[in-house]
Amino acid sequence: MGYSDVYERRMADVLDGLTRAGYGDQFRGEPGGIRGMKSGLLHSPADLLIERSERFEGISDPADESLVLALRCRVHGCLGTYVVPFGKDMPSTDAALIREIPDARRR
Numbered sequence: 001m002g003y004s005d006v007y008e009r010r011m012a013d014v015l016d017g018l019t020r021a022g023y024g025d026q027f028r029g030e031p032g033g034i035r036g037m038k039s040g041l042l043h044s045p046a047d048l049l050i051e052r053s054e055r056f057e058g059i060s061d062p063a064d065e066s067l068v069l070a071l072r073c074r075v076h077g078c079l080g081t082y083v084v085p086f087g088k089d090m091p092s093t094d095a096a097l098i099r100e101i102p103d104a105r106r107r
Contacts, residue, residue: 023071030042036078046100049103050105067090
């Protein structure tokens, strides 16, 4: 198994575990908010909570970074994951949205 296989497998394991734990939707950032791809709902970042965060670095290229967030909507009750590039490669829309999501782990 190569280094990139280990990196991809670890992220896949985390995403599989979150899905089994009920985080079944996938969230995507867009200019108006964060959309649940399965539900179709557009969420305000302030209505979401970060319940878990995992950051991954590429083994052969540490600059190849990703962020996985487990999110819960306080309004609709839906759970899902939000996967984005981390660091300098993170799109500005995602960076702005993530800054506005309250972190439930800090309570």
